[in-house]
Amino acid sequence: MNTNASKSVRDVIAGHLDAVPRSGIRDFFEIVSTMQDVISLGIGEPDFDTPWHIREASIFALERGVTSYTSNFGLLKLRRAIAAYVDRMFGLRYSPEHEVLVTVGVSEALDIAIRAICNPGDEIMYHEPCYVSYGPLIQFAHGVPVAVPTSIENEFRLTRDALEAHVTPKTKALILNYPNNPTGAALTQADAQAIAEFVIDHDLLLITDEIYAELSYDHEHISAASFPNMRERTIFLHGFSKAWAMTGFRVGYACAPPELTDAMMKIHQYTMLCAPILSQEAALEALDEPENDIAGMKSEYQKRRNYLLRSFQEMGLSCFEPRGAFYAFPSVRETGLSSKDFALRLLEEEKVACVPGTAFGPSGEGFVRCSYATAFDALKEAIKRTAAFLKRL
């Protein structure tokens, strides 16, 4: 292809994509992938294998020739199991026939939830630092992303004051994610209630990404969706990637009142058709005795979290106590380095990878994300190297 031709190819790319930034995670990944012997605290997925009985169930399904499409909604037996689980765990009742949609991970569920409600120019709020896809998905839907910064002063919890400062007549919805990636922050009962009241007072929709709900330490998870009058204005998203260590299965779900579910279904049926049937079989098995599967991994994460916090303390890196997910978000402000420089130098000098906080939005400046979904031996080595790095600074 000559240069003229590639210029014109560039011209045909949809204009609104120009406004979508490259993922800061991808940039960093590309640097890391050129290096040898890196210990990574930059991984946003569990280091555990999927529990064997779940893998075994999908092997068995494969052997039986379970290789077809399913209903667009997903297998009914799976939707029943999901409805029962969401009721038991979150106190939210959804009809398996009309209000549960099985998706290709929470990733797809986020996409169709946003596209189902967003008219061009609608503003959708989300708190920041946050998972990397929220802003771009809103842009793909021709909406306006409105990031509401959260800060270390509130331990990255979203407050009503912050929300009030960003709401406008054009605001359509709020996306919520607690326990939070990348900060590990969780909401208190009072926080969640204040957010629910805000959503109702401004007549908004809530899209709540509950993917880390099970990984809550020393407290009971509370969903903003569970307050009175919230259910009818909430799209509830959850999946199996994190608590069950099933990222590669690509399976999650959206629960919402029938009209909202129908709207999401319109997109889902033409874009995905259905989630992979083997993954749906695996998800069904995962809901058989979830507490059993999760307890062991959770207690391991909690020990690693404690270890990381105390080690940061010893090396003089200040870090608030993460209360969920598997991330710690220490401040690097006192080193005088920016997030990115800190992460780059730690990588180059000590071969330890963590993710600059700015990959999750500008309000992540001054912080780095350290994932403790990392085997304990690797975690120990990473801590040793990071301490040596800090000493030299």
Add this chain to the structure above:
Amino acid sequence: MDELLKILKNNALESPENIAKMLNVSADEVRERIADYEKRGVIKGYQAIVNEDVLDIDRVTALIEVKVNPEREGGFNHVASRISKFPEVQSIYLVSGDFDLLLFVVGRDLKQVAFFVSEKLATIDGVQGTATHFMLKTYKHHGVLMESQDEYERLKVSP
């Protein structure tokens, strides 16, 4: 089970300093608690998990089922305790089912174990019968897979 014991059962070599951080207590407290467990006989010792199949050693292990005629007083305990004292016996359990005691016995070779069974074990008062199974290969031992599988590598950085 206490988290401290869980950690040690998984890796007995973990340092008290690291365990202290994991449990959010002091290293001295960890040392004290371990000493206490040792004193009370909760922790009976520490051993390495060795994959003997990769070592070129002449040693066989047999799993032996033993049927016992329980005594009027003491039930199985008396016989079990006598059998336990043989150094060849690595482990011994009272089990439900078609037989009563399950033994793991090691010897230099097949002949030595056979000798132990016929001359020592079968002749004990109360032992009614035995069945010996020689172990051919170990797949998993104490919760650890003996054959290491290729690690599937995750992406080094992901969202």
